[in-house]
Amino acid sequence: MRFEDIDRRTFIKGTGVAGLAGLAGCAGGGPSGGSESTATETSSGGDGGDGGDGGETEATESASESTAMDDPTNVGMVYATGGLGDGSFNDQAQQGAFQARDEFGIQIGEAQPDEVAQFSTFQQQFAQSTDPTYELVCCIGFLQTDALSQTASDFPDQNFMLVDSVVEADNVANYVFAEHEGSYLVGQMASLLTTQDFSAGAGSTASDATTVGFVGGVESDLIRKFEAGFTAGVKAANADVEVLTNYTGSFNDPAAGKEAALAMYNSGADIVYHASGNTGTGVFQAAQEQGRFAIGVDRDQSVTKSSFADVILASMVKRVDTAVYDSISSIVNGEFQGGDVVTLGLEANGVAAVYGSQLESEIPQEIKDSVAASRESIIAGDVSVPTDPSNA
Structure with a gap:
């Protein structure tokens, strides 16, 4: 070079x-x-x-x-x-x-x-x-x-x-x-939505299942922090909601992301959160095909991946x-x-849960209020978010 x-x-x-x-x-x-x-x-x-x-x-x-x-x-x-x-x-x-x-x-x-x-x-x-x-x-x-x-x-x-x-x-x-802190918030939102009959944009929740999913890139301590926070937020909102998990092994394989997400949607998941870089593009593709929802990562992906804005409920923004x-x-x-x-972390606005540009207005206000309250509780130290999925 x-x-x-x-x-x-x-x-x-x-x-x-x-x-x-x-x-x-x-x-x-x-x-x-x-x-x-x-x-x-x-x-x-x-x-x-x-x-x-x-x-x-x-x-x-x-x-x-x-x-x-x-x-x-x-x-x-x-x-x-x-x-x-x-x-x-x-x-x-x-x-x-x-x-x-x-x-x-x-x-x-x-x-x-x-x-x-x-x-x-x-x-x-x-x-x-x-x-x-x-x-x-x-x-x-x-x-x-x-x-x-x-x-x-x-x-x-x-x-x-x-x-x-x-x-x-x-x-x-x-x-x-503090990726786990922001992931907790989107996990809580997903858990609350999957237990409701909810339709918005091109997606809807599955009335016969209360299941969500997580797709990671390379399995590592870092990406497991995303999984841990997400799972903890899901379980805090409703302990009966099931969380499906898959690591694709790559941050640049949309086909693998799509395959992983399709398997989750076909198993009853109606919302899938990804922490997998460009692999997550495949998650969004699967959500649109199945008429379900996805959660983005790092940036507001309803903006950066605007063609999928009709299925992106929120993104866990990480201020790199x-x-x-x-x-x-x-x-x-x-x-x-x-x-x-x-x-x-949350207190320094290093991470945040940002609602999708197209779907934000459709998300019930009581869910937004619950997520906002959890944010304040985490910042205050009243809620401790795990960094290891085994503790979620």
């Missing part, structure tokens, strides 16, 4: 968040051996959007903008294996980088590994780069932990941040989330964008705190 020189006056729209500035730059190659992984260098400016059409526009820079770009802060982004365009975890991380780019005029280098084995390669390439030099390398996802443990040791003068795990090193800032933005801000302001572990 090489980071090619770019014409900073040329701006290319890329996959991002509507209303944010477009990407600038050109794609570099992936690691040797024919990988389709990509690395891209980007900078601030232009009009952007979720869909990215590859069109080019010319941007007129003010004197202050030109000055800011003479010596910009460079940030490398090594995404999780699901890649950009997942409408979930990686896109949420990119949104945080875009916010920092718009506010601070930073430049962003992006790498999208296809498999876990490539994490080390991309981490090292950003750390070794001298044209440009990257002041921070953001490592998105817990599967990068092992690679970063070695990379951080090999490059002690390079600053890194890690999302969803902890590497105990002076040059790594760690950001973790906040973690990325805060870490970049700390670099820009000379306040980087390597070795720290920052936990973002």
